[in-house]
Amino acid sequence: MSERNASEQLPLRQRKKLLTRQRISDVATRLFFERGFDEVTVAEVAEAAEVSAMTVFNHFPRKEDLFLDRIPEGIALATAAVRDRDPAESPVAALRCLALRLVDEGHPLAAVGYAPFWRIVYGSPALRARVREGAEELEAALTAAIAACPGGSAPDPQPRMTAALAVAAYRAACAASLRRAFAGEPAEEVVLAHRALVERVFGELERVLPLGG
Template identity: 80%
Template sequence: MSGRKAPDPAALPLRERKKLRTRQRISDVATRLFFERGFEEVTVAEVAEAAEVSAMTVFNHFPRKEDLFLDRIPQGIELAVAAVRDRAPGETPVAALRGLALRLVDEGHPLSAVGHPPFWRIVYGSPALRARLREGYDELEAALTATIAASGTDPQPRVTAALAVAAYRGACATSVRRMFTGEAVEVVLTDHRALLERVFRELERVLPLGG
């Protein structure tokens, strides 16, 4: 599976590097505070103070408080779009997304969606974060629909995108809830990879078009 590499931060102009560093600092501080005290108990003003920036600066980087914790949603959408857009000739969008999902698990990437129960306990314990996560999946579906449609090879881009996102979302929710019951993370991760492989293979079988 192909995919465009993210720009090397060192190659960016100084202004952009400073913005990235500020964004990362805010995110790191916010995450620490949320883990220490709980998402609902920390205000944006407190995050700003701890990160030594203004509240306006926080909102310049993160439109909503929820985005401070779920700050990788844009990156996840970008990776998925790139996987579909830059897929090999003859490869279907679903196959490209399967390859991306498996690679993220193999790399232990934060966007692999499972592997860190404390993070998911905070998300599932907050109505606001759960709502933002649902919005993130909706945004992913819309972006994939547009990308698949642009390729002109799939007669039903919205259906393909919706089913791919639903398959991924369902597999992740299943594995996260298993971790909540106390199952060993290593076991769940192994089964999670196999589950992703299975659901995407089945989806490829029923959606053979779009290469």
């Protein structure tokens, strides 16, 4: 089910909240691209989105979350991939399939194809710090999901290690591919190389962590 179709199934009040959240995020992103993250205040975002500053903070606890608003989505996708996997499939294999699907869909969480966005992130200490925090949140959520193995599968004796290595592998692959994009390599070539890199690094992880299957 697409995000749009899923949202249409929600009660009207919840749909309105999601629409408000998206409008605030879109306005903030536009302003950040136009003027730079550190040059835009939350008050200015609120004014441009025609809401109060309190409304902005109701949807986004911190200014950094206005730009990095997909962190909760990334955590939800990753934990669902592990939680809903076939009992014969390892957590790492499930995460590899998710990562490749994100690349194939051109999803923002795949990182490649969104070099201008990540230039802003890399240029802001506050945003970089929030990305690190997001990775820690993802690692914690994955640890819990891996520990709660699906019925019939063997438990992973070191779920935190598996989660940490999977998150580190994904971050390293994205960082390597973004460096190529920043260097001006053609976008199509970067995406193809990134897909191959994701396949390789997760394949290596599966070989050294054949657990949970």
